[in-house]
Amino acid sequence: MYDVIIIGSGVAGVSAALTLQLYRKNILWLGSRALSEKIRKAEKIKNYPALTAVTGEAFVQSLQEQISAEGLLITPQTATGVYAMGKSFTVTTEKDAFEGKTVILATGVESSKSVAGEQEFLGRGVSYCATCDGFLYKDKTIAVVCTLKDKEHEVQYLASLAKKVYLVPLYKDVSLQQDNVESVKGMPVTIEGNKRVERLVFKDKTLEVDGVFFLKNAIAPSALVGGLQTQDGHVVIERDTSTNIAGLFAAGDCTGRPYQYAKAVGEGNVAAHAVIEYLNKNIKEE
Ligand SMILES: Cc1cc2nc3c(=O)[nH]c(=O)nc-3n(C[C@H](O)[C@H](O)[C@H](O)COP(=O)(O)OP(=O)(O)OC[C@H]3O[C@@H](n4cnc5c(N)ncnc54)[C@H](O)[C@@H]3O)c2cc1C
Numbered sequence: 001m002y003d004v005i006i007i008g009s010g011v012a013g014v015s016a017a018l019t020l021q022l023y024r025k026n027i028l029w030l031g032s033r034a035l036s037e038k039i040r041k042a043e044k045i046k047n048y049p050a051l052t053a054v055t056g057e058a059f060v061q062s063l064q065e066q067i068s069a070e071g072l073l074i075t076p077q078t079a080t081g082v083y084a085m086g087k088s089f090t091v092t093t094e095k096d097a098f099e100g101k102t103v104i105l106a107t108g109v110e111s112s113k114s115v116a117g118e119q120e121f122l123g124r125g126v127s128y129c130a131t132c133d134g135f136l137y138k139d140k141t142i143a144v145v146c147t148l149k150d151k152e153h154e155v156q157y158l159a160s161l162a163k164k165v166y167l168v169p170l171y172k173d174v175s176l177q178q179d180n181v182e183s184v185k186g187m188p189v190t191i192e193g194n195k196r197v198e199r200l201v202f203k204d205k206t207l208e209v210d211g212v213f214f215l216k217n218a219i220a221p222s223a224l225v226g227g228l229q230t231q232d233g234h235v236v237i238e239r240d241t242s243t244n245i246a247g248l249f250a251a252g253d254c255t256g257r258p259y260q261y262a263k264a265v266g267e268g269n270v271a272a273h274a275v276i277e278y279l280n281k282n283i284k285e286e
Pocket residue numbers: 007008009010011012013030031032035036037038039041042043044045046047077078079080106107108109217218219224251252253254258259260261262264
């Protein structure tokens with residue numbers, strides 16, 4: 001079992017991982033080896049100490065060099081669920097399930113808006129994980145709201161199972177072409193149904209569907225962790241970054257404004273120390 005599972009590879013996750021590595025903790029780090037689009041896209045960063053008008057690209061490169069020099073490795077998987085199991089956690093991804101004594105959420109904030117009904121129908125026709133839930137929609141009709149081109153292979157996988165896929169791409173240059181995949185323009189407004197999902201409604205049209213998949217890099221914290229206290233979409237934390245779930249900590253943009261590197265780095269560091277303290281206390285009590 002891992003001492004800590006870090007979810008997210010932005011600067012909050014990097015900061016937590018660096019400190020936990022110095023304390024020789026057994027870490028599983030889930031995220032992207034490209035780190036975060038939000039770092040890469042920054043034109044010039046002018047408010048981070050010691051870096052003078054550095055570009056996002058240069059910042060990412062420097063972080064990647066540091067991560068590799070410290071012997072840290074990112075497991076390139078997206079967490080799809082975090083389950084508190086008493087004194088430990090199970091974290092599921094599209095491929096695997098991992099066990100950790102503690103978890104740090106450093107998932108950033110979603111740039112895409114959620115659709116009304118997304119939370120309500122989660123597990124009743126709404127899914128974030130093609131690999132985990134795709135088989136439930138064999139020969140059925142589904143909609144896939146996809147925010148990133150690099151998730152098209154997951155759409156393709158769903159199309160190999162479903163009878164019909166309505167692809168709602170929230171990106172440009174769709175390259176996927178398959179007989180049973182129909183591209184639909186626009187942003188869905190609401191998901192409707194009774195016990196399960198029945199319809200995906202747009203301003204100007206309605207799709208009759210058995211399920212809706214949302215394929216995106218960041219999943220809202222409340223959808224990722226059942227029972228997690230959030231406010232206005234942000235995780236509610238104490239000063240030590242602890243949440244209302246013992247052993248679960250959160251850092252960076254996902255805990256609220258200001259959305260800034262320095263704040264995310266600071267909270268990542270505080271979360272790492274809170275994890276160390278939590279582990280020490282629990283080991284003593286066992
Ligand atoms: C264009 C742009 C320019 C900016 N310029 C500045 C600036 O000059 N100065 C400044 O202070 N701030 C700036 N910011 C804000 C800054 O980028 C954010 O505050 C910072 O990146 C937050 O870091 P984070 O680690 O909390 O989250 P993020 O950087 O958003 O990283 C979160 C990471 O976690 C991953 N992730 C999410 N969910 C999961 C999951 N379920 N499983 C696995 N991985 C997951 C995401 O894919 C992402 O890689 C800028 C933002 C943008 C968009």
